[in-house]
Amino acid sequence: MAAAAAVRLLGGELSPFTLRARLALELRGVPYDLLEERLGPTKSERLLAANPVYGKIPVLLLPDGRAVCESAVIVQYVDDALGGGEGGPGGQPLLPEDPYERAMHRFWTAFVDDRFWPALDAVSLAPTQDARAQAAADARAALRLLEEAFRGRSGGRAFFSGRDAAPGLLDLALGCFLPAIRACERLHGLALLDASDTPLLEKWSESFAALPAAGRVMPETEKVVGFTRFLQTKFGVDLTK
Numbered sequence: 001m002a003a004a005a006a007v008r009l010l011g012g013e014l015s016p017f018t019l020r021a022r023l024a025l026e027l028r029g030v031p032y033d034l035l036e037e038r039l040g041p042t043k044s045e046r047l048l049a050a051n052p053v054y055g056k057i058p059v060l061l062l063p064d065g066r067a068v069c070e071s072a073v074i075v076q077y078v079d080d081a082l083g084g085g086e087g088g089p090g091g092q093p094l095l096p097e098d099p100y101e102r103a104m105h106r107f108w109t110a111f112v113d114d115r116f117w118p119a120l121d122a123v124s125l126a127p128t129q130d131a132r133a134q135a136a137a138d139a140r141a142a143l144r145l146l147e148e149a150f151r152g153r154s155g156g157r158a159f160f161s162g163r164d165a166a167p168g169l170l171d172l173a174l175g176c177f178l179p180a181i182r183a184c185e186r187l188h189g190l191a192l193l194d195a196s197d198t199p200l201l202e203k204w205s206e207s208f209a210a211l212p213a214a215g216r217v218m219p220e221t222e223k224v225v226g227f228t229r230f231l232q233t234k235f236g237v238d239l240t241k
Contacts, residue, residue, distance in 0.1 A: 005033040006082065010047055011058035012037055014219050014227045016117075017071040018058040020176035024075040024094060026213035027167070028083040035061075072109050075172055092166040101153070105160070108149050109173035116142040117177060120192075123184050124228050125237055132188075139192055146174065147198040154200075158207040167208065175208045183224035 009025070009032050011018030018034075025032045037047055043055050050059040050067040060068040060077065068077045079094040095102050119142055122135035153160045153170065161168030167175065181192050195202050208214060232239070 005031045006063065007031075008033045008035055008061040009058055010035050010037050010050055010061065012039065014179075014224060015057055016176045016180055019179070019217060019219070020071040020172050021058045021060065021074040021078075022217045023172045023176060023213055024078040025082075026217055027094065027172075027211075028078050030078060030082045071176070072106075072113065072169075072173065075169055079169070092161075092163065094161075094167075094169050094172065096161065096168065101162075104149075104153060105169040105173075108146070108153075108160075108170050111142070111149075112146070112170075112173045112177070116146070116174075120177060120180060120184060123190070124187060125231060125235055127237065128241055129239075136188070136190060136192075140197065143192060143198050143201060147201050150200050150204060154204075159204065167211065171204075171208060175205075175214065178205055178209060179219050179221060179224045180228075181205075182221045183228055186221060186225055187228060 007025070007030065009018070009021055011021065011034060013034070013036065022032075022034065035046075037044060037057050047057065047059065048055050050061060051057075051069045054069065056069070058069075058071055058074060060074045062068070068074050075094060083093060095105060116139060119135045119138035123132055123139060126132045126135050149170075150160055153162060155162045158164045159167045160170040160174075184190060185192055191197075193202050193205055209218065231237075
């Protein structure tokens with residue numbers, strides 16, 4: 001990057017949670033260095049020192065040596081402490097000013113992480129066909145609820161933030177999974193986001209993918225497909241069963 005990095009981010013290029021943190025940094029115009037953590041049975045000493053509680057990526061390393069863990073927490077920290085750069089036109093914040101809307105963004109972000117992501121992950125990695133089919137049904141059900149959340153939060157605009165050019169926390173919370181969604185659809189011949197079932201989210205996904213910040217950091221679908229196949233082999237997932 002042209003500017004000196006203000007912070008460092010421990011993560012992985014194909015990790016959706018790392019992508020969430022990177023999107024926040026990109027949108028808020030914060031220079032950073034991505035320090036790739038290898039996927040393996042042994043976690044690095046660097047990661048364990050930075051996140052001794054969970055030992056998970058991503059971790060935002062501040063210049064003074066302190067660390068911020070968990071992607072949704074990182075997004076809010078970046079917005080509160082480091083924002084003021086691109087952030088969409090005028091450097092708009094990622095969280096709404098209205099306290100109720102802030103609460104709703106946090107509520108639905110937790111829903112994405114607690115309900116949608118486990119279902120999406122299981123579509124590819126659950127051990128049986130029945131479990132994978134149930135996971136696909138659960139993922140679609142979660143997306144239908146998010147469709148209604150979008151209807152209520154967006155006010156007819158392009159993003160959950162209620163703006164046409166500047167996404168917010170909830171946009172990043174779901175948008176970081178777009179590469180995984182598209183990879184899952186390609187791998188299994190599914191239509192998780194489509195104009196017939198979730199037309200608002202389908203249009204939203206196109207707007208989100210077209211963001212310059214997303215274009216800079218979102219991995220290509222084929223890379224995510226290859227990584228998912230690697231995980232299926234690693235965990236012994238037999239797609240014929």
